[in-house]
Amino acid sequence: MEAALKERQDQIHRTGDKPFALVCNKDSLAGAVSQRACVFCGSRVVLYPIADALHLVHGPIGCAVYTWDIRGALSSGPELHRLSFSTDLQELDVIFGGEQKLSRALLELIERHSPKAAFVYSTCIVGIIGDDLEAVCKKVAAETGIPVIPVKSEGFKGNKRAGYTAACNAMARLIGTGDTTGISPHSINILGDFNLAGDIWMIRDYFARMGVEVVANITGDGRVADIKRAHGAALNVVQCSGSTMDLARLMEDDYGIPALRVSYFGVEDMAQALYDVANHFNDPDILQRTRELVREELEHLLPKLEFYKQALTGKKAAIYVGGSFKAFSLVKAFRLLGMDVVMVGSQTGTEEEYRELATITDPGTIIVDDTNPLELTGFLEETRVDIFVGGVKERPIAYKLGVGFCDHNHERKEALAGFAGMLGFAQEVYASVMSPVWRFTEHYQSGDRA
Amino acid sequence: MTKNPKPNYISTTNACKLCTPLGAALAFKGIEGAVPYLHGSQGCATYMRRYIISHFNEPIDIASSSLSEKHAVYGGGPNLKLGLLNVTKKYRPKLIGIATTCLTETIGDDVRLFLQEYEREVKGDKPLMVRVATPSYSGTHMEGFHGAVAAVVDSLAAALETKTSTVNILPGFVSPADIRYLKEVVSDFGLSATILPDISETMDGPAAKKYEKIQAGGTSINEIGNMGANLATLEFGHTMPVESGGAILQQRFQVENRRLPLPMGITASDRLFAILTRISGREIPDKHGKERGRLVDSYVDGHKYLSGKRAIVYGEEDLVVGLTAFLAEIGIIPVLCASGGKSGRLAAEIAAATADLIPEQPQVFEGMDFFDISEMAADLTPDLLVGHSKGYSLARKLDIPLIRVGFPIHDRMGGQRIQHLGYRGAQHLFDQVVNAMIARKQADSPVGYAYM
Numbered sequence: 001m002e003a004a005l006k007e008r009q010d011q012i013h014r015t016g017d018k019p020f021a022l023v024c025n026k027d028s029l030a031g032a033v034s035q036r037a038c039v040f041c042g043s044r045v046v047l048y049p050i051a052d053a054l055h056l057v058h059g060p061i062g063c064a065v066y067t068w069d070i071r072g073a074l075s076s077g078p079e080l081h082r083l084s085f086s087t088d089l090q091e092l093d094v095i096f097g098g099e100q101k102l103s104r105a106l107l108e109l110i111e112r113h114s115p116k117a118a119f120v121y122s123t124c125i126v127g128i129i130g131d132d133l134e135a136v137c138k139k140v141a142a143e144t145g146i147p148v149i150p151v152k153s154e155g156f157k158g159n160k161r162a163g164y165t166a167a168c169n170a171m172a173r174l175i176g177t178g179d180t181t182g183i184s185p186h187s188i189n190i191l192g193d194f195n196l197a198g199d200i201w202m203i204r205d206y207f208a209r210m211g212v213e214v215v216a217n218i219t220g221d222g223r224v225a226d227i228k229r230a231h232g233a234a235l236n237v238v239q240c241s242g243s244t245m246d247l248a249r250l251m252e253d254d255y256g257i258p259a260l261r262v263s264y265f266g267v268e269d270m271a272q273a274l275y276d277v278a279n280h281f282n283d284p285d286i287l288q289r290t291r292e293l294v295r296e297e298l299e300h301l302l303p304k305l306e307f308y309k310q311a312l313t314g315k316k317a318a319i320y321v322g323g324s325f326k327a328f329s330l331v332k333a334f335r336l337l338g339m340d341v342v343m344v345g346s347q348t349g350t351e352e353e354y355r356e357l358a359t360i361t362d363p364g365t366i367i368v369d370d371t372n373p374l375e376l377t378g379f380l381e382e383t384r385v386d387i388f389v390g391g392v393k394e395r396p397i398a399y400k401l402g403v404g405f406c407d408h409n410h411e412r413k414e415a416l417a418g419f420a421g422m423l424g425f426a427q428e429v430y431a432s433v434m435s436p437v438w439r440f441t442e443h444y445q446s447g448d449r450a
Numbered sequence: 451m452t453k454n455p456k457p458n459y460i461s462t463t464n465a466c467k468l469c470t471p472l473g474a475a476l477a478f479k480g481i482e483g484a485v486p487y488l489h490g491s492q493g494c495a496t497y498m499r500r501y502i503i504s505h506f507n508e509p510i511d512i513a514s515s516s517l518s519e520k521h522a523v524y525g526g527g528p529n530l531k532l533g534l535l536n537v538t539k540k541y542r543p544k545l546i547g548i549a550t551t552c553l554t555e556t557i558g559d560d561v562r563l564f565l566q567e568y569e570r571e572v573k574g575d576k577p578l579m580v581r582v583a584t585p586s587y588s589g590t591h592m593e594g595f596h597g598a599v600a601a602v603v604d605s606l607a608a609a610l611e612t613k614t615s616t617v618n619i620l621p622g623f624v625s626p627a628d629i630r631y632l633k634e635v636v637s638d639f640g641l642s643a644t645i646l647p648d649i650s651e652t653m654d655g656p657a658a659k660k661y662e663k664i665q666a667g668g669t670s671i672n673e674i675g676n677m678g679a680n681l682a683t684l685e686f687g688h689t690m691p692v693e694s695g696g697a698i699l700q701q702r703f704q705v706e707n708r709r710l711p712l713p714m715g716i717t718a719s720d721r722l723f724a725i726l727t728r729i730s731g732r733e734i735p736d737k738h739g740k741e742r743g744r745l746v747d748s749y750v751d752g753h754k755y756l757s758g759k760r761a762i763v764y765g766e767e768d769l770v771v772g773l774t775a776f777l778a779e780i781g782i783i784p785v786l787c788a789s790g791g792k793s794g795r796l797a798a799e800i801a802a803a804t805a806d807l808i809p810e811q812p813q814v815f816e817g818m819d820f821f822d823i824s825e826m827a828a829d830l831t832p833d834l835l836v837g838h839s840k841g842y843s844l845a846r847k848l849d850i851p852l853i854r855v856g857f858p859i860h861d862r863m864g865g866q867r868i869q870h871l872g873y874r875g876a877q878h879l880f881d882q883v884v885n886a887m888i889a890r891k892q893a894d895s896p897v898g899y900a901y902m
Contacts, residue, residue, distance in 0.1 A: 005536055005539065005540060007536075027516060027518045028492045028514075028516045029516065029532075029536065030513075030514065030515045030516045030529040030530070030532045030533030030536060031487075031513050031514075031515070031516075031532060031533030031534060031535065031536030031537040031540075032513075032516075032533075032536055032540075033495070033511045033512070033513050033514070033537075034492055034496065034514070034516065035496065036492055036493075036496060037492065037493040037496040037497055038491050038492050038493025038494075038496070039493070040493055041493050041496070041497070056461070059552070060469060060552050060585075060586040060587040061462065061465050061467060061468070061469050061586065061590075061790075062468065062469030062470075062471070062472070062494065062497070062498075062552075062586045063493075063497075064462070064465065065465045065467070065468055065469065066468075066497035066498070066500070066501050067497075068464060068465075068840070069843075070500075083463055083464060084463065084464050084465065085461055085462070085463055086461070086462045086463075086465060087460075087461065087462070088461075088462040088465065089552075089587050090587050090588070091585070091587050091588050093587070094552075094556060094585075094587050101460060104460040104461075105460045105461035106461075108459060108460050108461050109461050109463075123552075124490070124491055124522075124551070124552060124553040125552045125553065125556055125587065127522070128522065128553065128556045128557055129556065155490075155491040155492075155493045155494070155553070156490075156491040156517050156518055156519055156521070156522045156553060157518075157519045158518070158519070159492070372511075373509060373511050374511075374540055374541075374663060377661045377663075381661070391500075392500050392503055392504055393496070393499055393500055393503060395503070395507075396503055396507060396508055396509040397509055397661070399507075400509060400655075400657070400658070400661050401661055402657070440657075441657050442657065442658065442659035443659065446659065
């Protein structure tokens with residue numbers, strides 16, 4: 001296999017090879033064809049599912065058009081988030097400044113859609129021409145009476161993680177402005193689930209069965225009014241490593257709300273998440289209900305998983321996802337199916353997370369930060385996996401190499417969280433790995449895959 | 451029909467255009483051994499890759515100079531060069547096609563100068579470098595596409611002594627299947643052609659044993675070098691910038707530039723075939739004559755299902771012209787033709803292509819988004835939409851069929867295999883359109899006919 005570029009070699013580690021060391025959270029290397037997007041992308045994906053807010057992208061058309069309706073984030077009510085709003089800056093706006101246009105666009109859209117709040121995303125160009133978003137937003141907020149919040153997401157000001165922070169800072173301006181009367185002491189906010197394919201509805205149902213009140217979804221199926229009163233919750237339950245952790249920290253500092261890190265993917269982590277929440281409240285009834293819930297769900301799920309486990313045992317998997325926290329759960333979920341993970345990486349993982357991955361993966365497993373198509377190709381050719389878990393940009397790489405694929409990114413349309421999601425995941429993996437189409441590929445015919 | 455004024459909003463909702471560098475990246479992708487490279491922040495390249503992959507279901511590696519804040523302040527030259535080195539090392543490309551972005555255009559990076567410095571500073575074999583200015587606040591992806599084609603011709607076409615009998619074809623942004631068709635037609639006329647760009651294989655490759663770093667295929671650099679010595683240029687489309695690839699070849703090398711509309715439908719395809727007949731001195735090959743004959747036969751067979759049906763057409767301007775001409779000649783009434791582009795020529799081109807086919811010209815508007823189209827659609831009572839996937843929500847709202855053409859096709863398989871051009875493309879489109887109308891009639895009938 002061809003070596004990675006010299007500057008990238010310290011972003012690749014093999015479990016057990018040497019003491020753990022991995023460089024991460026640095027700017028993508030020029031010319032390396034990173035799979036990462038930009039600051040704007042980080043902000044946009046986090047705030048996107050807030051369904052009754054106006055999301056206006058202040059910039060030329062590209063940034064808005066490439067993020068139009070791209071997430072599988074569902075709403076149980078309004079769907080304003082699925083529209084793509086832009087100021088579509090033109091040359092003259094760039095020369096003379098875009099503040100006027102922004103202000104008029106905001107007023108026009110707020111009048112048209114009556115949103116509960118507006119987020120105004122800054123793009124590269126806005127950072128250069130120096131439009132004062134703060135001032136425009138303040139003026140429009142005063143005129144319209146809704147919160148109008150600038151999101152400082154200039155594309156070049158860091159990587160995707162910086163965008164998560166900008167999104168959290170924007171949401172922090174909403175939190176604390178709503179009425180918290182009547183919120184139960186056994187209450188939580190769900191942070192870091194984006195309700196892809198309805199995931200959060202399943203999770204909320206679990207909490208409801210446990211007797212725990214959910215104050216705000218941050219941000220899947222999210223609502224401005226809920227986020228405004230999120231500071232009334234007793235606990236923040238945070239999924240996904242990078243995206244909303246900053247907000248949890250802010251809320252801990254400002255409102256003393258403790259945070260729990262969880263994952264809703266895979267049986268073990270899902271059950272653990274519910275038990276952690278139950279234990280936090282230390283209420284025997286909640287704990288009892290949680291035990292019953294987990295038992296019921298597992299009694300239902302485990303026999304169904306057996307079929308998939310039999311078919312998939314011994315198969316190999318590779319993972320490349322946005323945040324590496326999700327990768328922990330995926331490693332465990334594959335183990336439950338009898339499969340081995342031999343490569344795992346992420347766009348925005350932290351050192352702590354990669355260290356943890358090195359602990360839980362088998363010797364020889366490749367761990368990689370901010371990789372690119374050529375490296376991925378090399379890893380897949382070397383490891384000869386049966387399935388690759390990633391997003392749209394990873395899919396053609398897998399398919400060209402005759403490898404199965406499972407979309408575990410924000411475009412997916414299949415629910416993969418919760419106990420039911422584990423079954424969905426098994427079905428997804430099975431559907432690709434066991435498909436008869438591979439036998440026609442040259443990889444299969446030459447014995448690369450069996 | 452009452453003419454409504456064009457909606458005039460400050461904000462854009464659900465744009466009917468893409469940004470300039472995306473078009474440039476796609477055009478570069480149609481050159482053999484080329485890697486597209488965006489000089490800007492990392493996100494642009496990644497977003498465009500995602501958008502393009504979802505249509506073609508093919509890998510597309512677009513490199514980026516991945517500028518960060520300090521580069522935005524002090525200039526992107528060092529990162530541009532570092533990126534070029536890294537791409538050269540890893541991909542061994544024959545050509546790197548460099549397109550700028552709004553960021554680098556606004557901070558005033560002088561890419562020409564950076565490339566001259568790079569030429570001096572870096573020893574050894576280097577790939578060819580072609581650069582195009584594509585600020586995304588100016589024009590749409592089509593300006594980027596045509597700009598890249600013009601830049602390639604400008605940089606690589608050379609003056610040659612001997613004239614060839616090869617024809618240049620600059621087809622614009624058409625599908626890989628369309629390019630394959632054009633090659634077949636040209637070859638059936640006994641001609642050789644240089645088609646620029648040629649994404650027929652690079653963006654629609656077969657399953658293979660070995661993963662190609664740069665997908666095989668594309669217009670060869672040698673062929674591009676010879677374009678100035680070729681017999682003539684056929685350039686499809688009338689709404690591109692004046693400085694087009696065909697115009698450059700004509701000005702600089704006196705290669706006659708024949709601009710014709712995208713050959714969509716019989717009338718426009720006849721023009722292409724007539725030119726090829728004249729150039730080759732051969733009659734229309736029997737195969738294509740018969741395809742035309744079958745197409746006419748099917749027009750006749752199906753016309754009753756189509757007569758008077760009302761269509762909204764949207765997308766890139768030249769595609770909209772071609773589609774409108776095709777729809778008009780099968781008896782459909784185009785009621786609204788919309789594009790996010792702003793060439794200023796859309797209405798005139800549509801009028802020229804349809805004047806003798808329809809009693810009244812459709813409403814034609816440039817600079818439209820899907821909010822505008824949707825708002826107008828309510829009064830127009832259309833029977834079908836014709837355009838790319840992004841009109842789906844409107845089709846769903848109106849409960850009418852969407853005939854998927856062009857780019858992007860994000861909600862069906864096979865966007866890269868859609869045929870638009872020539873008699874074969876018209877046949878494909880005709881079957882799609884007529885069957886959509888028959889299916890609707892069948893579904894709407896309370897009887898449940900299995901015989902329509």
